[in-house]
Amino acid sequence: RHPDFYNALPLLRQIEAAGFEAYFVGGSVRDALLGLPIHDVDIASSAYPEEIKQIFRKTVDTGIQHGTVMVLDHGTGYEVTTFRTESTYQDFRRPDHVTFVRSLEEDLKRRDFTVNALAVKQDGTVVDLFGGLEDLQARRLVAVGNAHDRFHEDALRMMRAVRFESQLDFAIEAQTEAAIAENAPLLEKISIERIASEFTRLLLGIARKAGVTTFLETGLFKYVPNLANEAADLRHFAGLPEAQLPDAESAWTLLATCLQVDAGKLLRDLKQANALINHVQHASALVGALPDASPLQLFDAGPEAVATAAVVQPYRHPDFDADGLLARYQALPIHSAKDLAISGQDLIKAGMTPGPLLGKTLRHLTEQVVAGRLENEATILLHAAFA
């Protein structure tokens, strides 16, 4: 019924007409059954990648070694992945190799949680081999098969569990949660980037409090860089107002300002992008200065970090006047060094030698203007520069 599935139906029919099986699988099936918006429609098929490429005219090899071929249909790309099993997980992360199989059951068995192991046929029939529909009804995350073994195979699944708990507002079933607590140290085998990506999604979920609480209680937090000694502050963080956070910047700023860790170090160690690190550093510094942030602190934070601080501070202090903060920023006489009525060129023309002193002078003038001690007017600034 969902338009995204509807548009992809001809693909399933074409694969079936060629004599193979094809199903919708994964998160889009789960989210559609929950009535949530869906992202990418994933298709699983008994056809091997080479066979998929013979069925469709336009395909792209996006991940052929994992069995994934992208089929282009009316400008939309659909990932079609061959049924596969993943064998001999030697190192608690990623399989040594994938084996293509013809059986849907084998493919569904290797998936992480029962609600992620549902398959839907083109006629709408749901294939539910592990009780995923019942778990979906009960809003429950249950590992497919033996939880302990599954987390041993791939330790990232433990972070996925707490991420889904927060994202979907599901509870983690008791045995699955016990297996996470038991296997949490295996998280050390997983790349920081993948852990951080799941953790960010946990922070952005609708049930952040539940997700963070399980992250604490299972001991997963001990294996995330810089969080091992932060149990008390993480507990405080879990108790903040539950309203969903709008973006990664505000999520990390809220977290960083609750911890004893420097925001820059926290995010650098988690191998985050420089743009995010910068933003969160500025926003955290400003939040640390509230409610009495000076005009210069507002100026130095810049518009994005001010906006983030205005989002974050009400979580920490519910009666904080966020609009007042934004208004104070808007009211600054200038918002960038470029807004200054004179430039470095003007100072040179007026006789100043290029060099460190010039930069210092401009910064000094900027500070004076921001603080309202000098009017942003060229003759006044030039006079002050040589005073």
Ligand code: ATP
């Ligand atoms: P979302 O797209 O919202 O992140 P998703 O469930 O689609 O959620 P993906 O990472 O896109 O997550 O994976 C698609 C499907 O592949 C999952 O639903 C699950 O069946 C399977 N899967 C993904 N990662 C793993 C894993 N580490 N272990 C086992 N199965 C996995």
Ligand code: MG
């Ligand atoms: Mg997905």
